[in-house]
Amino acid sequence: MNLIAKPSKDNIKTYVPIGLSLVSLSFLDVFVNAFFNLNFTGFLPSQLSYFLPLIIGLIGFYLIRIEFSGVRSLDILNKNINSNNFNALLTLFTIFIIIKSIPPMLDWFILEANFAGNSKDDCTGDGACWVFIKVWFNRFMYGLYPDAEQWRINTAFLILFAVVGVSFFVTEKLKKYFILFLVFVFPFLGIKLISGGSFGLEYVESAAWGGLSLTFIISAFAILFCFPIGVILALGRRSSLPAIKYISIGFIELWRGVPLITVLFMSAVMFPMFLPDGTFIDKLIRVLIAITLFEAAYMAEVVRGGLQALPKGQYEAAKSLGMGYWRMNALIILPQALKLVIPGIANTLLALVKDTPLIFVVGLMELAGMIGLAKTNPKWLGMAMEGYVFAGLVFWVICYAMSRYSQNLEKKLSTER
Amino acid sequence: MSKIIELKNVNKWFDKFQVLKDIDLEVAPQEKIVICGPSGSGKSTLIRCINRLEEHQEGNIIVDGTELAENTKNIEKIRAEVGMVFQQFNLFPHLSILDNCSLAPIWVKKLPKKQAEEIAMNNLKRVQIDDQALKFPGQLSGGQQQRAAIARALCMEPKIMLFDEPTSALDPEMIKEVLDVMVDLAKGGMTMIVVTHEMGFAKEVADYMIFMDEGKIVERAKTKEFFENPKSDRTKLFLSQIL
Numbered sequence: 001m002n003l004i005a006k007p008s009k010d011n012i013k014t015y016v017p018i019g020l021s022l023v024s025l026s027f028l029d030v031f032v033n034a035f036f037n038l039n040f041t042g043f044l045p046s047q048l049s050y051f052l053p054l055i056i057g058l059i060g061f062y063l064i065r066i067e068f069s070g071v072r073s074l075d076i077l078n079k080n081i082n083s084n085n086f087n088a089l090l091t092l093f094t095i096f097i098i099i100k101s102i103p104p105m106l107d108w109f110i111l112e113a114n115f116a117g118n119s120k121d122d123c124t125g126d127g128a129c130w131v132f133i134k135v136w137f138n139r140f141m142y143g144l145y146p147d148a149e150q151w152r153i154n155t156a157f158l159i160l161f162a163v164v165g166v167s168f169f170v171t172e173k174l175k176k177y178f179i180l181f182l183v184f185v186f187p188f189l190g191i192k193l194i195s196g197g198s199f200g201l202e203y204v205e206s207a208a209w210g211g212l213s214l215t216f217i218i219s220a221f222a223i224l225f226c227f228p229i230g231v232i233l234a235l236g237r238r239s240s241l242p243a244i245k246y247i248s249i250g251f252i253e254l255w256r257g258v259p260l261i262t263v264l265f266m267s268a269v270m271f272p273m274f275l276p277d278g279t280f281i282d283k284l285i286r287v288l289i290a291i292t293l294f295e296a297a298y299m300a301e302v303v304r305g306g307l308q309a310l311p312k313g314q315y316e317a318a319k320s321l322g323m324g325y326w327r328m329n330a331l332i333i334l335p336q337a338l339k340l341v342i343p344g345i346a347n348t349l350l351a352l353v354k355d356t357p358l359i360f361v362v363g364l365m366e367l368a369g370m371i372g373l374a375k376t377n378p379k380w381l382g383m384a385m386e387g388y389v390f391a392g393l394v395f396w397v398i399c400y401a402m403s404r405y406s407q408n409l410e411k412k413l414s415t416e417r
Numbered sequence: 418m419s420k421i422i423e424l425k426n427v428n429k430w431f432d433k434f435q436v437l438k439d440i441d442l443e444v445a446p447q448e449k450i451v452i453c454g455p456s457g458s459g460k461s462t463l464i465r466c467i468n469r470l471e472e473h474q475e476g477n478i479i480v481d482g483t484e485l486a487e488n489t490k491n492i493e494k495i496r497a498e499v500g501m502v503f504q505q506f507n508l509f510p511h512l513s514i515l516d517n518c519s520l521a522p523i524w525v526k527k528l529p530k531k532q533a534e535e536i537a538m539n540n541l542k543r544v545q546i547d548d549q550a551l552k553f554p555g556q557l558s559g560g561q562q563q564r565a566a567i568a569r570a571l572c573m574e575p576k577i578m579l580f581d582e583p584t585s586a587l588d589p590e591m592i593k594e595v596l597d598v599m600v601d602l603a604k605g606g607m608t609m610i611v612v613t614h615e616m617g618f619a620k621e622v623a624d625y626m627i628f629m630d631e632g633k634i635v636e637r638a639k640t641k642e643f644f645e646n647p648k649s650d651r652t653k654l655f656l657s658q659i660l
Contacts, residue, residue: 313507316501317501317509319470319496321525322497331524415511
């Protein structure tokens with residue numbers, strides 16, 4: 001004997017309204033509990049009261065689980081989040097956790113947080129102390145770069161963004177010159193502007209650079225140089241000339257086998273010992289070279305993956321038209337191989353950006369490094385959470401933008417329409 | 418009559434396996450030669466040696482007066498003069514059909530872009546796919562792709578065309594459109610070496626037939642004689658199976 005008929009198309013008119021009300025009731029209970037700290041079911045034993053929303057929700061979901069109901073939205077709902085009891089339970093659990101976690105997050109980030117003031121004592125609430133970020137914002141952006149000279153960093157980045165922005169709106173022919181300028185002229189112009197020492201600009205040593213601007217400088221240079229070096233290494237590893245092949249393999253395996261932190265340390269501390277007396281290479285440049293070569297080894301393997309994915313016929317077709325090695329690679333092989341590995345390239349470059357904080361081991365402070373410095377300031381102890389949440393947010397925005405760009409590029413270059 | 422291709426005593430091994438055994442072959446300008454034989458007989462390897470997509474280890478290959486050897490410059494020069502059409506088309510998927518055709522003339526022959534595209538359009542017209550010029554290879558049917566590949570080779574204005582089983586990867590109804598283009602090309606006086614199993618095509622255009630088996634040229638004869646009166650038993654057996 002069945003007390004309750006199985007949910008089906010016959011009883012859809014009664015089961016669906018009842019089921020939906022039960023599910024809504026369970027959400028409402030959790031919502032009220034989370035946001036207003038009220039407990040409707042407080043009169044029940046505490047365990048039962050705790051699990052009641054789950055039980056009610058589960059019954060509700062059972063009642064609306066009607067196969068081929070004929071109602072499109074109900075079918076989609078059942079298929080995706082309510083295909084069986086276990087999935088219904090997972091759905092409820094996930095939604096409850098999200099509802100439960102919103103109020104405390106809201107409190108910490110905004111409602112209980114402090115925005116006004118200029119010292120730690122102004123932070124009286126239980127939430128985040130954003131005053132810390134506000135007071136130190138300048139340092140987080142520019143490091144120890146002198147305030148009076150910061151317009152130089154701003155100008156350099158303004159030129160960069162302006163040129164990149166304008167290049168989206170010019171013709172293909174002009175675009176070529178924009179790209180040439182960005183790759184071959186701007187990096188050195190920008191560095192000269194920031195470091196100074198000529199044209200009447202005061203010299204600012206690289207030890208004073210820091211903050212987010214240093215993150216950008218290091219990332220941009222490393223990306224700019226590691227890419228071509230990686231491509232050359234990838235081609236080298238597949239070369240038929242043994243000398244080139246084994247040098248490439250050796251280089252790649254050496255750099256891939258060593259942790260970046262070790263490489264950075266050696267570049268800053270050990271490398272100068274091998275230089276002849278009197279030669280001096282700026283610490284920042286040494287670190288840049290180290291990061292570039294390190295990431296180039298990874299880039300080489302990513303690119304090699306693309307090269308290997310191309311059918312042999314592409315090489316043969318290019319050769320049969322009389323193309324030599326370099327023309328074949330530049331016109332036929334690399335355009336296809338690089339397009340194939342855009343996700344891998346984006347991966348490597350994202351990792352590169354997120355690896356930049358490691359330069360703290362040699363005493364250079366980019367964004368995360370400056371935050372590390374600020375949180376140990378005696379006047380601002382206990383601000384680690386605010387600092388690292390801020391750093392995480394900034395890195396996420398940068399990396400997400402890069403990721404979106406790579407996805408766009410993939411779509412734009414696709415010829416399999 | 419002077420020869421445009423000469424192979425003397427050519428031997429080739431893949432590791433220990435000998436794929437070509439004492440191949441002697443001469444081709445005069447404007448001659449059309451069809452090579453047939455069972456799979457694995459070395460016919461593809463033979464024509465790939467003529468533009469050095471494969472290296473031979475013994476003997477001499479002389480194409481248009483230039484000996485094929487280690488010298489890279491010579492190899493590139495010969496490849497620019499010898500067009501090749503592959504079984505798998507091997508069009509460049511990242512370029513439009515027009516760019517596929519004009520790329521090598523621009524970068525290898527250093528023609529101005531405008532002139533190269535003019536040549537490309539003429540050749541695409543010749544293989545009747547000029548209306549597809551701006552599409553990408555992935556948007557074309559197999560037959561259209563193979564015709565585009567023929568046009569691409571023709572854009573280098575080659576003296577010799579090599580065809581490596583050009584219709585083997587095509588659906589039956591597309592084979593004819595490709596063969597029509599090849600017949601047209603043959604009538605235009607191109608020197609052609611074709612590896613194919615299309616015996617109807619062979620009867621129509623070939624001056625000579627070559628039958629290969631186990632790396633050797635078993636029989637070389639005028640087309641009519643080859644089909645009506647083959648000499649070796651191996652050829653007879655092969656023809657009885659394929660016709």
